[in-house]
Amino acid sequence: MAWTDERIDHLKQMWEKGLTASQIAEELGGVSRNAVIGKAHRLGLKSRPSPVKAKAKTAKGAKPAAKPKKAAVKATKKPKQKEEHVARRAMPPPTPAARTHAAQQSKMPKPDGPKIVSVGPGGFLRQGPGDQQAPIPPAPPRRLVPAKPSEEIADKTSLLDLNDRICRWPMNHPGEPDFHFCGEEVNPGFPYCVEHCGRAFQAQLPRGARRAPPPLPFGGPRVR
DNA sequence: CCCTGATTCGC
DNA sequence: GCGAATCAGG
Numbered sequence: 001m002a003w004t005d006e007r008i009d010h011l012k013q014m015w016e017k018g019l020t021a022s023q024i025a026e027e028l029g030g031v032s033r034n035a036v037i038g039k040a041h042r043l044g045l046k047s048r049p050s051p052v053k054a055k056a057k058t059a060k061g062a063k064p065a066a067k068p069k070k071a072a073v074k075a076t077k078k079p080k081q082k083e084e085h086v087a088r089r090a091m092p093p094p095t096p097a098a099r100t101h102a103a104q105q106s107k108m109p110k111p112d113g114p115k116i117v118s119v120g121p122g123g124f125l126r127q128g129p130g131d132q133q134a135p136i137p138p139a140p141p142r143r144l145v146p147a148k149p150s151e152e153i154a155d156k157t158s159l160l161d162l163n164d165r166i167c168r169w170p171m172n173h174p175g176e177p178d179f180h181f182c183g184e185e186v187n188p189g190f191p192y193c194v195e196h197c198g199r200a201f202q203a204q205l206p207r208g209a210r211r212a213p214p215p216l217p218f219g220g221p222r223v224r
Numbered sequence: 225c226c227c228t229g230a231t232t233c234g235c
Numbered sequence: 236g237c238g239a240a241t242c243a244g245g
Contacts, residue, residue: 003237021229035238037229042236048229231242 001030003039015040018048157183167193169200 001007007028014024021036028036040046157180162168167182169192184193192200 020227022227032238033228034240038231038236038238041230046230226245228245229243232240234239235237 008039008043011036011039012043012045015045015048156180167191167196169193169196 003011010028011024014027015021015036019027021033021040025031025033025036031039156171156178157166159181161183162181165186167184167186169182170179171182172179182193182196184195186192187194190201
């Protein structure tokens with residue numbers, strides 16, 4: 001299928017949006033993943049993290065032994081290109097810092113933002129071909145528990161407050177804002193206070209005389 | 225093996 | 236210019 005302007009534009013948008021070549025090919029229809037990648041390269045919009053791109057190592061020992069079948073064909077057809085290929089592999093690899101620097105420079109001269117070429121449907125702004133969109137800011141770090149204790153447990157016993165002398169019976173549920181520990185003085189020799197030792201260590205009653213056990217601190221219904 | 229993007233090269 | 240074949244990392 002031919003690369004019409006609409007399809008090329010669609011390809012550009014999805015490529016810059018971060019969709020994979022397979023997804024783009026499926027979306028466009030009538031083209032393969034390789035066709036999308038090849039077209040993207042010809043359009044000049046490559047980059048994007050590639051699993052193969054991040055190598056450029058092994059610049060010393062080289063790998064003379066490789067693909068004897070294809071190598072023979074290539075050698076007879078295009079020996080010169082193969083030499084160039086080898087020579088390019090041997091070139092000094094650009095450092096990651098250099099890549100980062102270059103990427104920053106591409107954006108540095110235009111602190112005013114990308115040039116707006118036109119306004120597309122829905123109000124989104126089209127950018128010029130040479131304008132790389134600003135790097136996606138990294139997602140803010142997330143915590144399972146708040147960095148600062150919430151007000152509900154400001155005067156409660158937190159994980160950091162635990163020691164050998166206070167009851168570590170959990171109150172409420174881990175991960176919830178009001179989760180804390182009992183904090184009472186322990187029953188000497190036990191990790192819990194007298195009351196919670198009564199919950200944690202129960203004498204076995206004779207069969208038939210057992211009552212339903214109290215809810216467990218974890219997993220069961222709320223216990224206070 | 226599956227996925228990914230990069231690259232090569234016959235057409 | 237196109238894209239299948241191939242490479243190579245995850």
